[in-house]
Amino acid sequence: MGTHQANASPAFHLPPMIELDSSTLLLVNALFGVLAVGVWLVLAFPFRIARRACLLLAMAQTVMLPTLVAGPGPFRELSGICLLVALGLLSLSLRQLLRLRQQRLDLLGLLALGLLADLARLSGLPAPISMALTALCMAALALLAGRDLLLGSLGLDGWLRGGLVAPYAAMTTYLMLRAIALMEPEQAPQWLLQDPRQHAGLAAAWLVLAMAISGGLVALVLSRLIQRIEALTRHDPLTGLFNRRELREQLARQQARAQRGHVHALLMLDLDHFKRINDELGHAAGDAALCHVARLLRAAVREQDCPARYGGEEFALLLPDTTLAGAMVLAERLREALATSVWSWHGRHWSLTASFGLALSSAAPPSRGRVPPASASELLVGEALVDAADRAMYMAKSKGRNQVCLAPLPGSAPC
Ligand SMILES: Nc1nc2c(ncn2[C@@H]2O[C@H](COP(=O)(O)OP(=O)(O)OP(=O)(O)O)[C@@H](O)[C@H]2O)c(=O)[nH]1
16 A cells, blocks of 8 residues: 555454454454455366456455555555455456446556556556555546445345445545645654555555455455356246246236236237247257247247246236227237247248137226226136136137137127
8 A cells, every 4th residue: 555664563453352362453454465366266166156246356456455455665665556456356346246347447547547547657646646646546446346236236235235336435534634644744643654564554444444345345246146146047948038937926916916906917829830940950950940039039029028938938928007999909919020020040041830718807998007906706817817818729720820819708709
């Protein structure tokens, strides 16, 4: 953090009568750093969790190590640069973890500015000014890291998010105060001009900060892992669409809404003569055709819809707040989009079609998504809705395929 030499190292007192000097605290910090490097490497390699972010964190922690243990000499001279680079790597890895990896220019710009400010000492810029400018760049990096944590999609509630941001806020405040102190040394308290080698309190604070930041990062990596596992349990691995389990959950949610008067529709579709693709082109081609259908489905639906792979070559589309007219339009549009789309496998074009079965939770008025609250007997929901759509889909198969059939509903006639 600076190049001041450690003359006397005042002790930091912890009750009951534990006395720690700054070198011991820095050594503990370095040992903690070595442990953290090991943790990041284990997460990155054997476990392959957030690999790039973990690698950046391992590098950040490694870059920090010389600043913690270096005696007087060239390494200590470089401690400002090491800290700056470590902070830059930490901010980059946070962006990676928060999936903001496309924005890097601001961080790289601050890193470059900080390096220039530190190196400017060599060409005659007074050391306190150079150190103050470097500290300001570090403060900006810490501030951006805190902001990213505040705004990023973490899946964490307010208090946890606040706990993650707190160390970055503390670091930003300290670095800014230090920059001001370096520029106005006469009016600044002495501890702001010292570095952790000279002040046991600072060394202790640095250790606490390092532990809080590492703990927060581990929590972040774990929350990403949990999100990934959750996504795996809800999605079909081949197509990336929702799976049957998630469809059931969404159907149950819609069942509760249907009882309050909301209408939803379920569209089931089954590819026609799909077996031929597998037989003539191979199983990999069959998989690619399923992915093609999944892309069409995804492109056709609204955000609130639930496109799912029901199993094999059968797909389902749950459409909340959808009337009969709207669902019919969508089903026809999808049928046509699939029949006219070009799917090819190794230069061989193949015409894909599907048979569609449509069922509605209730016979809604044509232009509104809501009907008066209905009793359970007037509704077609959950597994009964799936069965009805499935039967309508088989009806479409028996009528010659590549068409949409509507399941019978009170007030509407079957096709
Ligand atoms: N490639 C691939 N094939 C699958 C997958 N799941 C199911 N299948 C195949 O899908 C085919 C379904 O065949 P059938 O049930 O006879 O249906 P179809 O050939 O589409 O005929 P119709 O539905 O009557 O039009 C079978 O050959 C299954 O092996 C999958 O994930 N990948």
